[in-house]
Amino acid sequence: MSFIASTLHPARARGLDYAKEVWSIGDRRLGHGWAIGSYSIADIHLFRLYWRLANSLKLPPATFPHLTAHYERMMARPAVQKTIEIEREVGYELPA
Numbered sequence: 001m002s003f004i005a006s007t008l009h010p011a012r013a014r015g016l017d018y019a020k021e022v023w024s025i026g027d028r029r030l031g032h033g034w035a036i037g038s039y040s041i042a043d044i045h046l047f048r049l050y051w052r053l054a055n056s057l058k059l060p061p062a063t064f065p066h067l068t069a070h071y072e073r074m075m076a077r078p079a080v081q082k083t084i085e086i087e088r089e090v091g092y093e094l095p096a
Helices: 002-008 016-030 041-057 065-075 078-089
Strands: none
Touching (some): 002 016, 002 041, 065 078
């Protein structure tokens, strides 16, 4: 959570090149699983930030393959689907 909050979250404010560099560290650290080995609140935080980054920059999925796979795992979770459904009803702009 600390890495996500202190490093990934503010990276975009320091420019696109820096953001890509920092998020590539996050992509490598994530590997093929959940943020800390099993599903946790860290995954929710990572998901939310990555979805904003990827959608705002229109990143190709191959840019950060592990983060893209994580995003897809999160989108498949029933709780995430329900949250998106509720947020859409109140007008939030959300990914498809």
